[in-house]
Amino acid sequence: MTDIHRVERAAERLKGHVRRTPLLNSPLLDRFARRRIFVKAECLQFTGSFKFRGAWAAISALPAPVRDRGVIAFSSGNHAQGVALAAARHGIPAVIVMPSDAPAVKIANTRAYGAEVILYDRETEDRDAIGEKLADERGLTLIKPFDNPEVIAGQGTAGIEIAEQAALLGIDMADVLVCCGGGGLTSGIALALERHAPGLRARPVEPEGFDDVARSLAAGAHRKNERLTGSICDAIITPTPGQLTFPIMKRLCGPGLTVSDDEALHAMALAFAHLRIVLEPGGAVALAAAIFRKPARPDEPVIAVASGGNVDPSVFIEALNRFGS
Template sequence: MTNLSSDSTALRYPTFEDVRAARMRISGIAHRTPVLTSRTANEIAKAALFFKAENMQRAGAFKFRGAYNATAALDAASRKNGVIAFSSGNHAQALAYAARLHGVSATIVMPRDAPAIKVAATQGYGAEVVYYERYTEDREAISRRLAAERGSTLIPPYDHPDIIAGQGTAALELFEEIGAMDVLAVPLGGGGLLAGSALSARALSPGCAVIGVEPEAGNDGQQSLRKGEIVHIPVPKSIADGAITTHVGYHNFPIIKRDVDDVVTVTDAQLVETMRFFAERMKIIVEPTGCLAAAAVLQGLIDCAGKRVGILISGGNIDLATFNTLLSGRRG
């Protein structure tokens, strides 16, 4: 099991065969989420859009796929000593749930300003929550220290080969159900979902353009792709709490650099408009991070006209009070 590292000699890069192996591990455990369509969305984009609804996944987000895959891959000794992760919420919930299903203890390092609904769910699955200050403390350093002290296995939210492989199963299912596509739009935070999706796209629909979408305030992935190396930025501020990262992962950036065609950004206001569209026109609740890819397509930031377009909706974990506040335009 490889911990966070910038030493490329210590890294194990996943392949599409790892994605297929992950699909076997999670089969019958993770939901095979539906693919949704909308005539109105098609008219807006002038394209045929296919929404992979991971907001309907167990624990409310795609993160369950990678978390379960990584936990299932642990040996007996590692399971005995438990797992540790850092997350603002979706990976926290997913790993806590996956650990409980495997009878493994879990400790999650979460920011004090993490959404209350995500903290409550994480604790509800039986995990211990250790808080940190998002803008002044290093969550990775805290997690590494705890893992060393306890002898636990660190399973980070995106910078891990088993996580990447598990996340790639969402796109794998989408291609299996819909067939070849011209464009695949994927939310981008730390890059686990984007890297895994790119592996599936290159194997199953080689001509498909893979586009990552991240918050405008935190475009480290866009900068990294264009510079050809990982760019670190200060902690960004965005309503897309699941994509508030300072850099993409060392395991996933080589895949992104090789297989991703572009990264575009959207504003918080565009995310809110997309949340409203999903609620009013498609009757689903999607959290801001989950709206990243759809926002870029519906706002015309990706060339989609006349094309078949896959869109990953990454999650739906948002409390109703925050949801209502964002849609009403009230910000604290």
Template sequence: MKNNNPIKISEILKAKNILDGKIVTTPLIYDFYLSKKFGSKIFYKAENIQRTGSFKIRGAYNKIYNSIKNDKPAGILAWSSGNHAQGVAEAANIFNIKSTIVMPKDAPQNKINGTKSRKANIVFYNRKTENREEIGNSIARKNNLLIIPPYDDPDVIAGQGTIGLEIIEQISKYDLFPDKVLVPTGGGGLIAGIATAIKNKFNNTNIYSIEPNKFADYSKSIKNKKIYKNNMNNQSICDSLLANQPGEMTFNINKNLIKKGLTVTDKQVLKAIRYAYMNLGLILEPGGAVGLAAILNKKTILKNKTIVIVLSGSNIDTKVFKKAIQ
């Protein structure tokens, strides 16, 4: 298959050096209980304990670093339901640059609070009737702000790809290679970066996108080899994965790297959050728990497989967390 991937492994390696000392090298955690139960080797890449509570700071910091070498902007702008918002705001603070975030009115309060605590200026919009990109682009033009896209950007994807480099290094210490890697998927930037890094080293590894079943645009798009849009009137507790559709850049990467898209229900996600808390001592937000939900519900063959599940975030709404663990 011809490789048309615009993201080169050299760019991910460069991002790793840029991020050194700025982020947490998150652990790869072995699940003894589920591994024994399913006759497999199950690991978790714990980005839920990353700085800001999600993987997003990796791409945000890498993008800002590479964008301000020659010309420092008046400020930074991003659109996000919360995790990218906090990652961008945190990274902007490191560079001593002001940030503006376009957020949906129905974003979880804890993510709004986390973004405010990082001194970001928040502009709210209605995700069902307004277009966040149009709002953001208009503000950026008027105020000379640098836009940090949530996923459809080479520097952002390369930053997220450093997770894949860490997985390679960490699992190699067990003298293993991953048969399967499960990645929470919204716009597709996280899985594009991870898949690029993993497949460069382990070409036989199968990469799976995991989504809420009512927002299965990536699953449908990969299966049919064309971009499908979500019905934004649908609802899911997985707020961090509710993209309108796959990014054009991410889809062009992922269509050649993803084996299959898997989906889970909100009920299955709640049970996964409970399992992570009760059995692993980990706090996961709904979007960060979809891969674990897929494993708990045997959405793919597990026996005699080495499986890595990316836990992408921990920024869970208090009410949702209480509902999950009660």
């Protein structure tokens, strides 16, 4: 189980290895949104997303003899890159199992971070079987993307930073909107805020039609998405909240929010113009909710976690072409 003590121990291990990302704001963005918005720019984290925190926390928590044999992960996205770099910095092998139709640049980047990439055919091969065989043969430890207590703790270190940065700004009451897939980042931040900034409340933000977490929170029990494709926010599409993350979110989080793909693209263009940061669609949904959803308490500022910035140029160009003027 992940509790605040685990988050704080992860923060100790991450110190000096993970970037303390800035909390950005812009008077022109506030003017556009008609509210005070602060953006936790995790797109500036190593490997371009918060995933590096969880990967570092999980790898650094392994007993040395286990860690030295190496780690394995299934991912074609931000988790792959986070695990690859965290493993390389620990000097241990990393195997990342990716679908052979993953974008070439993601495969190349994962390799460039030092990982061995094993490609499989989505249609004919069983990813889990490949992974299990490799893990058995080489003694690799599987690093799951969110349902791992140390991964949740690592993501929660972003919440400790938010609590400290908000205190410096005199913000003691605010919603903290978090881009949410399986809930690792949301639940970790919620734990950190409960202890370090009890007036700040984590709320998950998801793409419309893929709001399994929002519906699960409303129902008090796991709900599933009907489909897993069809949103531009691919980085945060998951079937259902995690087994470990959901109880934490249920206890601590406010109601979930959803935004459309167009709103995510629009938020990317506004972040480009006013904050000069690069966001991917799935990393922009929290900012989109901050901008386009009516605040529950209009006088309070809002904090949006910009969780990642690994975006194909073509998608970024679409955002600028449609919303960049």
